[in-house]
Amino acid sequence: MSRQLITFQLGDQYLGVDIMAIREIRAWSPATPLPNVPSHVRGVVNLRGVVLPVLDLRHRLGWGMTDPTARHVIIVVRIGEQLQGIIVDAVNDIVTVQTEDMQPLPDMGDTAAQQFLDGLATIDQRLILVLALERLVERAAMADAA
Template sequence: MSRQLITFQLGDQVLGIDIMEIREIRAWSPATPLPNVPAHVRGVVNLRGVVLPVLDLRSRLGWGVTDPSARHVIIVVRMGEQLQGIIVDAVNDIVTVSTEDMQPVPEMGVAEASRFLDGMATIDQRMILILALDRLVEQVPLSDAA
């Protein structure tokens, strides 16, 4: 069996999300900040009348903070029962990964980022880190934060 992934950039890192979890890819638009939310929650944007929380994926993974510009994009995904956006540097392409080509994330002790990964795969000499979207979300709903 195989999975299709949308790959994208966060700095020099290539990450992937299962294509079935993606609802749309949109250009960056500034987010309205919310009080008392985790630092990786940049705020919310209006997506055709729906309030969409936007996460800074770089911050969530512990890789610094994104300074968004017009070149950044928001990938809209379903996390649990809610649509959410994640800020990435650029979207690359669609790749197909067979289950035989997927590798587990090596044990790294208390490494923060590894708990957000579903696995890794090498395609065309590139290491792709496969995100586990369900593990990115805090258990506290944003409606409780405001």
């Protein structure tokens, strides 16, 4: 069995998300900040009348803050019942990964990698970190938003 992923970059890192979770890919537009939200939530944007939370994926993964420019992209994904935007540096490609080519994460204790990743895949000699989207959003935040 195979799985299709959209791959994208955060700096030199290549990540992927299941293509079925993607709703759209849009150019960067500044987010309106909200008070008292987690530091990885950059704010909200208006997507054709829908208020969309925008997450700084780099910050959420513990790799520092994103300083968005016109070159950045917002990938709109469905996490649970809510649409969310995630800021990435660039979108690369659609790839097909065979289930047997997915590798589990090595056991490194309770790390952010274990928390936010589904596994690893090697595509064209490049290691792709496969995101577990549902784990990017805190459970309390998901319950409040619903």
